[in-house]
Amino acid sequence: MMKRHQLIEFTKPDRLVCSLFRQLVDSEQCLIAASHSITSKRRVHEQSTQGSRSGPLNDLGGLYNSRNGHCLYPNFRFARSYSTVRTEKDSDVYAGKHNDHVSKEAAREKSLTKKEVDANIVLRQPIPKNFIRETYLPHLEHNVAYNAHKFPPAVVLQIAIAYSKLPAFIRQRAIEDSLVETFIYRMVDYTASDCVQLLNTSLQLQGLRNLKVYREVLKRLQDKHVFGSITVLNRLGLVRNISRILQRAQVLQGESQQAPLEVEMLDLKKYRASILKPWTVITSGLRCNDLKKLCTDLVDFGGDSVLPQLEFELQSFDSNELSDLLGVFAERAERDSAKLDFPVIAILMQRIIELHDQTPLSNKLANVCSLCRLGTAHDQYLTMVANELRNPLLVNNIFHRHLARALWAFSRFDMLGTVLEPLLPHLERNALYFEPSSMARLSQIYRGEYDNVNIPRAHLDGLRDVVVRNALFMLGKLEKYSPKDLLFFYTGLCYMHLLPEPADFSSFLTSKDSGILRYAESSPQDFDTMLQSKGYTRTHILELFLAAVEKLEDEFDLSEIQRIVFISKSMPHAEFVLEHLPKSWSKIIEEYEEPKL
Numbered sequence: 001m002m003k004r005h006q007l008i009e010f011t012k013p014d015r016l017v018c019s020l021f022r023q024l025v026d027s028e029q030c031l032i033a034a035s036h037s038i039t040s041k042r043r044v045h046e047q048s049t050q051g052s053r054s055g056p057l058n059d060l061g062g063l064y065n066s067r068n069g070h071c072l073y074p075n076f077r078f079a080r081s082y083s084t085v086r087t088e089k090d091s092d093v094y095a096g097k098h099n100d101h102v103s104k105e106a107a108r109e110k111s112l113t114k115k116e117v118d119a120n121i122v123l124r125q126p127i128p129k130n131f132i133r134e135t136y137l138p139h140l141e142h143n144v145a146y147n148a149h150k151f152p153p154a155v156v157l158q159i160a161i162a163y164s165k166l167p168a169f170i171r172q173r174a175i176e177d178s179l180v181e182t183f184i185y186r187m188v189d190y191t192a193s194d195c196v197q198l199l200n201t202s203l204q205l206q207g208l209r210n211l212k213v214y215r216e217v218l219k220r221l222q223d224k225h226v227f228g229s230i231t232v233l234n235r236l237g238l239v240r241n242i243s244r245i246l247q248r249a250q251v252l253q254g255e256s257q258q259a260p261l262e263v264e265m266l267d268l269k270k271y272r273a274s275i276l277k278p279w280t281v282i283t284s285g286l287r288c289n290d291l292k293k294l295c296t297d298l299v300d301f302g303g304d305s306v307l308p309q310l311e312f313e314l315q316s317f318d319s320n321e322l323s324d325l326l327g328v329f330a331e332r333a334e335r336d337s338a339k340l341d342f343p344v345i346a347i348l349m350q351r352i353i354e355l356h357d358q359t360p361l362s363n364k365l366a367n368v369c370s371l372c373r374l375g376t377a378h379d380q381y382l383t384m385v386a387n388e389l390r391n392p393l394l395v396n397n398i399f400h401r402h403l404a405r406a407l408w409a410f411s412r413f414d415m416l417g418t419v420l421e422p423l424l425p426h427l428e429r430n431a432l433y434f435e436p437s438s439m440a441r442l443s444q445i446y447r448g449e450y451d452n453v454n455i456p457r458a459h460l461d462g463l464r465d466v467v468v469r470n471a472l473f474m475l476g477k478l479e480k481y482s483p484k485d486l487l488f489f490y491t492g493l494c495y496m497h498l499l500p501e502p503a504d505f506s507s508f509l510t511s512k513d514s515g516i517l518r519y520a521e522s523s524p525q526d527f528d529t530m531l532q533s534k535g536y537t538r539t540h541i542l543e544l545f546l547a548a549v550e551k552l553e554d555e556f557d558l559s560e561i562q563r564i565v566f567i568s569k570s571m572p573h574a575e576f577v578l579e580h581l582p583k584s585w586s587k588i589i590e591e592y593e594e595p596k597l
Contacts, residue, residue, distance in 0.1 A: 141175050148182040153189040156182050157197060164204040176205045180213050187216045192230045195221050199241040208248055211294050218297060227305070232317075235310040236325065236344060240332065242302045243340035246282045249295055253286055276303045278342045307343055314351050319359035322352050323366050330373035342376070349378055356384060361394055365406040372409040382413055390422045400430035404438035411445045417455045424462050431469045436481065436488035439474070442467050443495035461526070467496055468527045472534050475541065478548040483556045486548055487563055493541065494567050494574045497525060500538040502576040508539050546580055553582040561585055565592045 128134075144163075148156055160179045163171065183190075183198055190198060195217050202213050220226055221238075230238075279299045286292035314322070326348050329341055352359070352367060364385045371378055388394055389406070403426060410419050427442075434442070446463050449455055474481075474489060481489065493499055500508075501522050511518035519537045521528060531537055549556075564581070565588070568574045578589055 137170075141172060145175050145178045148178050149185055151182075153186040153194075156186065157190070157194060157201070160201045160205060161197070164201050171205075173206075177210070180206055180210050183213050184216050187220050190220065192221065192226050192234055195226070196234050196237040196241065199245070200237070203241065203244060203248065208245070208252060208291065211290055214245070214294055214298070218301060222301070222305075230306075230309075232310065232313045235306050235313070238306050239302060239310070239344040240329075240341065242279070242298045245298060246279055246295055247340055249286060249291055250282050252291070253288075276343055278340050279303075282340075302343070307347065310344065311347050311351075314347065317351070319352070319355045319363055322348060322355065323359075323363040323370075326352070326367055326370045330370040333374050341374075345374065345376060349381060353381060353384075356381075361388065361398065362402055364388070365402050365409075369405050369409045372412045377413055382410070382415060386410065386415060386418045389419045392422070395423065395426055398426060400433045401435065401438060403427065403430065404434060404441045407445055408441040411449060416445065416449055417452070417459075420455060420459050420463065424459060427463065427466045431466045432473050434470045436474065436485040436492070439467060439470050440488040440491040440495070442470075443492040447495040464496070464527065465530065467492065468498070468530055471496070471498060471541070472531070472536060475536065475544055478544055479551065481548065483552055483560050486545070486552070487560050490545060490564060491567060493545065494571050497573065498527075498538055498541055499574055499577065500542055501573075505539055505542060505576070505580075508543070542577070542580075550582050553584055556585075558588070561588050562592060565589055 144159060148159075151159070156179065160183070163175065163179065180202055183202065198217050199214065202210075202217075208214075221230070276299060279302070283292060283295045283299055286295060317325075326345070329345060329348075333341065356364075368382065368385055371381070403423065407416065407419065407423065407427075410416050442463065446460060446467060449460060452460075471489075471492060478486070478489070504520055504522055507520065508518055519539050521537055521539075525538075528537075531541075565578065568577050569592075581589065
């Protein structure tokens with residue numbers, strides 16, 4: 001049998017060979033093979049055959065004599081390769097027939113392929129509801145438990161961070177121990193920022209069960225090349241982690257009482273003697289020797305290396321950055337109840353005082369609010385800010401939201417009497433601009449300072465009138481408020497005693513059924529005259545509030561409903577409101593239990 005690319009040499013005119021060649025050229029099989037080659041490799045063929053390519057199909061007839069069947073070129077050598085046969089656009093012999101045949105074949109193949117695809121469609125089965133907990137999570141945990149040491153260090157750290165965010169009842173101790181052991185094994189591969197994250201993650205994963213990981217991290221941070229790469233944010237993170245470790249150690253010793261924060265801010269040259277007092281008090285009272293040694297090493301490292309460098313690097317920070325840092329510490333302290341950040345707070349406050357003249361008033365008020373959230377009283381700084389609030393030129397354009405927050409913070413420090421008098425005109429001017437959250441703060445201030453004899457009664461009455469005017473203005477916008485805004489509005493109503501008496505509201509509902517509305521107030525209040533001048537009563541206010549709540553009853557989440565229930569139950573004059581809340585909340589109200597303090 002002749003091979004495909006074997007060359008055939010015609011030495012003599014042979015009638016049989018020429019007739020076979022004619023049959024091959026005219027056969028349908030040859031044309032189909034040529035058409036497939038043309039459609040798939042036309043461009044490549046044209047580029048590769050620029051110099052020497054075969055002529056049109058009709059020219060092949062010149063190789064033989066059609067009359068006598070003799071070959072005209074007996075010494076011509078050619079290869080039997082169908083890929084070189086092509087049809088030109090101007091060909092009128094085979095082009096039409098070939099194109100029709102190819103189009104029919106392509107259409108038939110396309111229809112067959114479509115039928116096969118439609119017949120082979122497989123619907124995906126839904127994932128079971130317990131797939132993540134019963135299949136996926138156990139598989140990942142098994143892989144981490146036995147192969148954690150094979151993962152790159154950065155991947156192990158990311159896995160540990162993600163695993164530490166799971167609830168404690170889902171996490172397994174074997175997985176936690178495996179991750180911590182991997183930290184110790186790969187400690188030389190972690191950078192300074194990774195070490196800071198390691199302290200936080202290890203504390204969340206296993207607490208103080210394995211003290212070796214903290215010793216290894218401390219040893220790693222004490223290396224010169226690692227310590228030199230610690231940034232300002234890393235130092236702040238180190239201080240935070242040290243305070244949290246000390247707090248956990250204090251809890252393990254059976255002492256849940258927080259470390260005292262009544263440490264006076266001393267002069268910059270003398271503060272080093274007492275800045276570590278909240279830390280050293282805890283370390284001196286620890287009974288476990290290993291834990292005591294670890295905490296002592298951490299405190300020494302923080303006091304001798306971290307805090308001095310932090311103080312030096314904070315010299316390049318401006319007032320805005322310092323205010324942001326103090327706000328971050330205040331937010332973290334509220335979230336994890338950490339009260340041992342006093343050393344770094346002392347450094348921040350010292351730098352803030354140095355830049356006091358360059359700090360805008362809005363940042364100063366933000367610092368006061370941050371100190372209030374931290375539970376730290378800085379008498380010097382509070383006095384400086386309170387004196388500036390007496391300057392009418394500085395507080396003339398104060399933002400109303402900052403105004404309400406500043407009053408609330410100063411009232412927590414028992415300094416409302418020093419700032420209420422100069423700020424009262426600005427409160428009256430912004431009475432119509434306060435949001436529901438600001439109204440709730442101002443109402444809490446009024447109720448908390450109602451019995452304070454150090455504040456003149458006229459000033460408190462002015463604050464009360466501001467809140468009442470603000471509440472009357474909000475009545476026209478209750479339908480546009482979100483559930484959170486309605487919660488703040490109701491808080492203000494409860495603290496300001498803007499709710500009617502239970503008997504008065506019951507009589508109103510009875511008259512409403514009869515068709516004759518009756519708005520009566522059996523126990524008059526000092527602000528009833530202001531309400532009547534606007535055509536409202538306390539019954540009107542509660543009616544509009546309940547209508548707005550019923551309109552958005554499906555949009556309230558569980559925490560917001562529980563807050564409304566808690567406020568109503570904590571105040572005797574507001575407990576009757578629970579009977580008039582939406583009926584869909586009745587089960588939540590019945591099952592609610594007051595939080596144990």
